[in-house]
Amino acid sequence: xxxxxxxxxxxxxxxxxxxxxxxxxxxxxxxxxxxxxxxxxxxxxxxxxxxxxxxxxxxxxxxxxxxxxxxxxxxxxxxxxxxxxxxxxxxxxxxxxxxxxxxxxxxxxxxxxxxxxxxxxxxxxxxxxxxxxxxxxxxxxxxxxxxxxxxxxxxxxxxxxxxxxxxxxxxxxxxxxxxxxxxxxxxxxxxxxxxxxxxxxxxxxxxxxxxxxxxxxxxxxxxxxxxxxxxxxxxxxxxxxxxxxxxxxxxxxxxxxxxxxxxxxxxxxxxxxxxxxxxxxxxxxxxxxxxxxxxxxxxxxxxxxxxxxxxxxxxxxxxxxxxxxxxxxxxxxxxxxxxxxxxxxxxxxxxxxxxxxxxxxxxxxxxxxxxxxxxxxxxxxxxxxxxxxxxxxxxxxxxxxxxxxxxxxxxxxxxxxxxxxxxxxxxxxxxxxxxxxxxxxxxxxxxxxxxxxxxxxxxxxxxxxxxxxxxxxxxxxxxxxxxxxxxxxxxxxxxxxxxxxxxxxxxxxxxxxxxxxxxxxxxxxxxxxx
Amino acid sequence: xxxxxxxxxxxxxxxxxxxxxxxxxxxxxxxxxxxxxxxxxxxxxxxxxxxxxxxxxxxxxxxxxxxxxxxxxxxxxxxxxxxxxxxxxxxxxxxxxxxxxxxxxxxxxxxxxxxxxxxxxxxxxxxxxxxxxxxxxxxxxxxxxxxxxxxxxxxxxxxxxxxxxxxxxxxxxxxxxxxxxxxxxxxxxxxxxxxxxxxxxxxxxxxxxxxxxxxxxxxxxxxxxxxxxxxxxxxxxxxxxxxxxxxxxxxxxxxxxxxxxxxxxxxxxxxxxxxxxxxxxxxxxxxxxxxxxxxxxxxxxxxxxxxxxxxxxxxxxxxxxxxxxxxxxxxxxxxxxxxxxxxxxxxxxxxxxxxxxxxxxxxxxxxxxxxxxxxxxxxxxxxxxxxxxxxxxxxxxxxxxxxxxxxxxxxxxxxxxxxxxxxxxxxxxxxxxxxxxxxxxxxxxxxxxxxxxx
Numbered sequence: 013x014x015x016x017x018x019x020x021x022x023x024x025x026x027x028x029x030x031x032x033x034x035x036x037x038x039x040x041x042x043x044x045x046x047x048x049x050x051x052x053x054x055x056x057x058x059x060x061x062x063x064x065x066x067x068x069x070x071x072x073x074x075x076x077x078x079x080x081x082x083x084x085x086x087x088x089x090x091x092x093x094x095x096x097x098x099x100x101x102x103x104x105x106x107x108x109x110x111x112x113x114x115x116x117x118x119x120x121x122x123x124x125x126x127x128x129x130x131x132x133x134x135x136x137x138x139x140x141x142x143x144x145x146x147x148x149x150x151x152x153x154x155x156x157x158x159x160x161x162x163x164x165x166x167x168x169x170x171x172x173x174x175x176x177x178x179x180x181x182x183x184x185x186x187x188x189x190x191x192x193x194x195x196x197x198x199x200x201x202x203x204x205x206x207x208x209x210x211x212x213x214x215x216x217x218x219x220x221x222x223x224x225x226x227x228x229x230x231x232x233x234x235x236x237x238x239x240x241x242x243x244x245x246x247x248x249x250x251x252x253x254x255x256x257x258x259x260x261x262x263x264x265x266x267x268x269x270x271x272x273x274x275x276x277x278x279x280x281x282x283x284x285x286x287x288x289x290x291x292x293x294x295x296x297x298x299x300x301x302x303x304x305x306x307x308x309x310x311x312x313x314x315x316x317x318x319x320x321x322x323x324x325x326x327x328x329x330x331x332x333x334x335x336x337x338x339x340x341x342x343x344x345x346x347x348x349x350x351x352x353x354x355x356x357x358x359x360x361x362x363x364x365x366x367x368x369x370x371x372x373x374x375x376x377x378x379x380x381x382x383x384x385x386x387x388x389x390x391x392x393x394x395x396x397x398x399x400x401x402x403x404x405x406x407x408x409x410x411x412x413x414x415x416x417x418x419x420x421x422x423x424x425x426x427x428x429x430x431x432x433x434x435x436x437x438x439x440x441x442x443x444x445x446x447x448x449x450x451x452x453x454x455x456x457x458x459x460x461x462x463x464x465x466x467x468x469x470x471x472x473x474x475x476x477x478x479x480x481x482x483x484x485x486x487x488x489x490x491x492x493x494x495x496x497x498x499x500x501x502x503x504x505x506x507x508x509x510x511x512x513x514x515x516x517x518x519x520x521x522x523x524x525x526x527x528x529x530x531x532x533x534x535x536x537x538x539x540x541x542x
Numbered sequence: 543x544x545x546x547x548x549x550x551x552x553x554x555x556x557x558x559x560x561x562x563x564x565x566x567x568x569x570x571x572x573x574x575x576x577x578x579x580x581x582x583x584x585x586x587x588x589x590x591x592x593x594x595x596x597x598x599x600x601x602x603x604x605x606x607x608x609x610x611x612x613x614x615x616x617x618x619x620x621x622x623x624x625x626x627x628x629x630x631x632x633x634x635x636x637x638x639x640x641x642x643x644x645x646x647x648x649x650x651x652x653x654x655x656x657x658x659x660x661x662x663x664x665x666x667x668x669x670x671x672x673x674x675x676x677x678x679x680x681x682x683x684x685x686x687x688x689x690x691x692x693x694x695x696x697x698x699x700x701x702x703x704x705x706x707x708x709x710x711x712x713x714x715x716x717x718x719x720x721x722x723x724x725x726x727x728x729x730x731x732x733x734x735x736x737x738x739x740x741x742x743x744x745x746x747x748x749x750x751x752x753x754x755x756x757x758x759x760x761x762x763x764x765x766x767x768x769x770x771x772x773x774x775x776x777x778x779x780x781x782x783x784x785x786x787x788x789x790x791x792x793x794x795x796x797x798x799x800x801x802x803x804x805x806x807x808x809x810x811x812x813x814x815x816x817x818x819x820x821x822x823x824x825x826x827x828x829x830x831x832x833x834x835x836x837x838x839x840x841x842x843x844x845x846x847x848x849x850x851x852x853x854x855x856x857x858x859x860x861x862x863x864x865x866x867x868x869x870x871x872x873x874x875x876x877x878x879x880x881x882x883x884x885x886x887x888x889x890x891x892x893x894x895x896x897x898x899x900x901x902x903x904x905x906x907x908x909x910x911x912x913x914x915x916x917x918x919x920x921x922x923x924x925x926x927x928x929x930x931x932x933x934x935x936x937x938x939x940x941x942x943x944x945x946x947x948x949x950x951x952x953x954x955x956x957x958x959x960x961x962x963x964x965x966x967x968x969x970x971x972x973x974x975x976x977x978x979x980x981x982x983x984x985x986x987x988x989x990x991x992x993x994x995x996x
Contacts, residue, residue, distance in 0.1 A: 160836040179614035181622050181634040197811050207807040209584040209826045213836045250587045317574040374571055
């Protein structure tokens with residue numbers, strides 16, 4: 013580890029020794045600045061709650077869904093309860109009437125098939141009307157009497173009628189088929205009703221929670237003693253239901269039995285369809301709360317289309333700031349719930365709650381989708397900023413690199429064009445001055461002098477042959493007076509040639525000409541003039 | 543140049559990230575497909591259990607959730623499908639899959655709402671299906687009905703009560719092998735039951751109940767080498783009369799159950815003790831009967847091949863609806879076809895059919911899986927059924943009803959009228975102090991003919 017650390021340090025030291033290009037360095041500064049600003053913005057946005065908006069939004073949507081669902085469900089169950097209370101009242105009156113007509117007490121109807129058949133014939137239209145008018149899929153009446161008390165299971169066997177819709181495919185079927193689930197089969201034949209595939213003559217009340225207790229309690233008003241059972245499986249069928257139990261109380265307080273309505277899991281599924289929301293599939297649940305769990309196996313679940321929610325599960329409730337988490341063990345759901353008092357009985361202390369929930373996975377996927385958009389937008393912004401920084405740094409460095417290039421090619425003259433950056437110009441001037449001094453120290457001519465010499469030498473091509481001969485005599489050290497003899501020409505001709513030579517070589521006098529010749533000689537460039 | 547590479551790399555990363563997120567999102571939401579089926583009626587449905595198994599295994603892997611939104615019977619589904627397809631007020635939304643006989647598809651105004659299974663099943667996959675089953679689902683050269691289970695008509699006998707009756711009267715269970723013998727036995731049963739309560743006159747009990755008397759006459763006529771249909775009319779000829787006579791005689795004497803409902807209902811209350819019904823009705827037969835005083839008696843139900851006419855061919859009705867798929871989105875159709883492929887895989891198919899009294903639909907299932915499944919059956923009721931099934935398979939010719947648009951209405955009209963005519967005949971016979979049997983039978987025959995020829 014220590015060795016590795018040393019290696020990294022050595023690498024860092026080496027990198028520091030390496031010179032970095034100005035553009036890259038500038039780019040690095042830009043990128044650092046962009047990242048700092050970018051992170052700060054993201055940080056400030058997250059502090060301001062820009063990224064937790066979805067949770068709040070979900071909370072608001074959930075609240076609204078819950079309120080609507082709760083209102084609908086409470087109305088629905090109130091309607092069924094009212095119809096069932098009315099059924100109880102009418103049944104009580106009819107039974108009393110029939111018993112008085114027959115001149116028997118209620119206890120005497122046990123083991124009397126004819127009387128029970130007669131009572132069922134009287135009760136059938138009332139039960140059927142309740143089924144047809146209440147928003148339910150079944151209606152029933154159970155009398156606290158049995159057709160055969162001698163049977164071994166007579167204690168749990170009770171006579172009554174249970175009518176159910178079969179072949180349901182929606183919550184409000186136009187022409188539903190009524191099947192005869194429980195009751196004396198003669199009535200099914202009379203009314204041309206199909207016997208349920210699992211028809212039984214009597215009810216097994218051990219299958220109906222609290223039914224026995226209700227029948228044997230002393231009760232006054234049915235309206236103060238009704239309750240919804242937890243969901244029970246209808247024996248030997250694929251269906252399960254919740255039953256509303258309302259006592260049938262006679263005028264003297266005798267409980268004749270119970271009656272009420274049925275809501276099956278399938279009917280509830282049709283009545284409370286899944287709602288497709290941007291957060292996921294919103295599912296409605298009505299279930300008892302036990303030990304901080306929503307027990308779906310004892311309640312009803314609306315359509316679960318688009319989710320894996322199983323109606324047999326128990327959901328552990330974890331309260332949250334915006335919404336609750338419901339954990340099945342296999343999957344998590346998020347949502348809200350509210351306690352709804354659908355029962356009103358001292359016998360039953362079940363705490364019922366209505367909940368709406370969406371799969372956490374689909375909410376997470378939705379959030380991920382939003383985040384993905386954020387990430388894409390941020391990445392695009394980052395790319396643009398990086399490209400911008402690249403462009404700016406290159407533009408900033410270009411005059412410097414170009415100047416440098418010119419330095420390298422020794423093109424930087426004192427009168428060179430300005431780079432546009434004062435510091436660069438100053439640097440160039442400074443470097444020029446230093447180079448000039450260096451050259452002078454090494455015996456080089458200042459560049460303008462050299463130019464003058466070059467121009468002077470270049471002009472020699474303007475001279476004629478005669479003028480060039482006369483110039484050569486001067487170079488050789490002859491005076492003007494020597495020229496007529498040497499060149500076999502007159503003095504006036506010499507003077508004329510002299511004027512031309514001065515003019516063409518750009519000098520004003522013989523002294524200036526001789527100064528050039530002397531200087532060229534000193535510079536060792538005199539042969540270029542010849 | 544380097545920077546350009548970095549930028550391209552960043553863009554690429556962004557695209558890859560977005561792709562990943564999309565995949566994650568799709569995996570979270572299952573494709574839910576709905577089904578209306580008939581397997582199980584109101585009892586524990588074997589198909590529902592299998593669907594649950596599918597949802598927990600293959601469905602979970604592939605993001606498919608199959609939901610049963612109705613377990614019903616084919617006639618109800620027929621009505622619901624037609625109402626939904628015609629967009630009648632109050633009609634339910636069509637599910638992705640529904641159980642159907644060809645009569646439902648033929649009655650659809652536009653069968654283009656259904657998927658041709660050839661689009662989702664390869665030729666190789668379809669080649670393993672039993673060809674006659676596939677042919678039954680072919681409508682206008684399109685495979686609109688996929689067979690998933692097939693049944694036939696079987697005779698079910700409440701052996702417990704029949705044995706008591708046989709002991710007292712000397713009849714034999716073999717008397718039930720022919721229709722003539724069966725109805726004669728029914729007459730004896732009516733006398734026997736009437737005689738058991740001398741203080742209550744005319745309380746003869748029915749011995750026999752048929753789910754569909756329409757099928758009895760239809761298969762009967764064909765087995766006697768005559769046609770039953772003339773286009774969409776019934777032919778009331780010699781064969782029909784030959785089938786009518788023994789039935790009417792037994793019915794007038796009270797030996798035949800003529801009230802509505804399925805055959806299983808009267809067996810449940812000992813209202814009758816012998817039935818001819820779909821093999822799939824095995825699910826609905828209880829192991830006990832309930833009497834009016836709420837006492838119940840444990841019974842043994844045995845199965846025998848369907849009776850035949852003495853001079854007729856061994857012929858029996860092939861039953862068992864198939865599955866239709868409603869056109870929706872490619873994802874839903876694909877999901878539904880994955881489920882159907884899973885359900886018709888030999889192992890699942892045999893598991894499903896043997897719980898429901900059906901036969902599998904592929905050769906592999908028939909040859910490799912079914913014998914093992916039959917051997918493993920621990921219920922005597924089911925073992926007896928499959929023995930009767932194998933006998934039928936071996937010795938009988940299967941009759942497939944013709945594809946007539948008005949088949950269902952014809953069947954319903956006939957079924958209601960024959961029951962009402964025979965019930966009226968029974969009353970006439972009792973009113974005439976149990977005389978004029980042949981005359982009453984003949985009158986009722988003519989009445990039925992007149993009604994059906996209207």
